[in-house]
Amino acid sequence: MTNFVGIDIGGTTIKVGLVNQEGQIVRKEAFETPQDQTTLIAKLVQIIQDFQQTTPIAGVGVSVPGVVQADGFLTTAGAVKCLTGVDLKGLLTEKLNLPVAVENDANAAAIAEQWLGAAKGVTNYLSLVLGTGVGGALVINNQIYRGAHARSGEFGWMLVEDDEIDVEMGSLNFRGATVIGLLRRYNQFSADQLTDARIIFERAAQHEVLAQNVLTSYYHSLAKGIINLMVAFDPEKVIIGGGISANETFMTQLNAEIQNVQSVHNSIKDLALPTVVAADLKNEAGIIGAVYQVMQKR
Known part of the structure; x- marks a missing residue:
């Protein structure tokens, strides 16, 4: 059976998987993300050669944060700053003499969901990844839409609330993300400084007023952002990724708030809006999606 290596580069951890042609990860490794470019590239090459x-x-597929051009050049690289301005595809191709594909992490996750997950059989869909910020991907006619500058899918930059002092504080990043959205807003008003959003849900279930109020505001902002995307792009389905999407209470309440906002919007209240579902592949989506891209380019 043909095998590929999938690499998911994150700000703190790099995950590597040996993936067969059916998308099954048959071997996995992980290591801390080096902070300098030379060490990081050398480590990637070493682990691929170890697999060999x-x-x-x-072939090798790489998922990485930031603005990734179609040719594998990283205009930016998110938290992995040492890769900004790097032709990652070119470097790895030269050192490994293998086919290499490099993809934005949110795009890779969306592609994986179409291959093996929640978007299987869906031609036009949106994917949102709720984490530190809000990333995402737009798939049109089975193809990732990149935009004129490879910046399509930066849904977190959308403005969903008013903030006259700092406009960005009204963006979906600062209202709908798990970390700089939900956790940040809770910590603003709490003596605790939480780092795990699950605690907010637990406290809300125990009738803590602060947790309930913050979640109500959170759902409302996120619902407005998702509805904006629905009416702009008319997708068949909206897929929510990130760790919070595994929380059934979150998905239920989010869908309820989307319906609530729709019901008071006269122009769309009678429309059939697309379903909003949790991603299936969770933390393995980046590896699987990156491999799918290199499979398609062989």
Whole structure:
């Protein structure tokens, strides 16, 4: 069976998987993300070569944050600052002599969901990833839409609330993300400084007023952002990724608030809006989606 290496580069951790042609991860490794470019590239090359000692590798797919051009050049690289302005595809191709594909992490996750997950059989859909900020991807006619500057999918920059002092504080990033949205707003008014959003849901279930109020505001902002995307792009489905999407209470309440906002919007209240579902592949989506991209380009 043909095997590929999938790499998911994050700000703190790099995950690597040996993936077969059916999308199954048969071996996984992870290590801390180096902070300098030379060490990071050397580590990637080393681990791929280690895989090659026991398994023939047909190609390498890489998922990375930031603005990724179609040719694999990283205009930005999010939290992995040492890769900003780097032709990552070119570097790895030269060192490995293998086919290499490099993809934005949110795009890779969306592609994986179409191959094996919640978007299977869906031609036009949106994917939102709720984490530190709000990333995402737009798939039109089975293709990632990149935009004129490869910045399509930066849904977190949308303005969903008014803030006259700092406009960005009204963006979906600062209202709908898990970290700089939900956790930040709770911590603003709490003596605790939480780092785990699950505690907010637990406290809301225990009738803590602050947790309930923050979640109500959070759902409302996120619902407005999602409805904005629905009416702008008319997708068949909206897929929510990120750790929070595994929380059934979150998904239920989010869908309820989307319906609530729709019901008071006269122009759309009678329309059939697309379903909003949780992503299926969770933390493995980046690896799987990156591999799918290199499979398609062989």
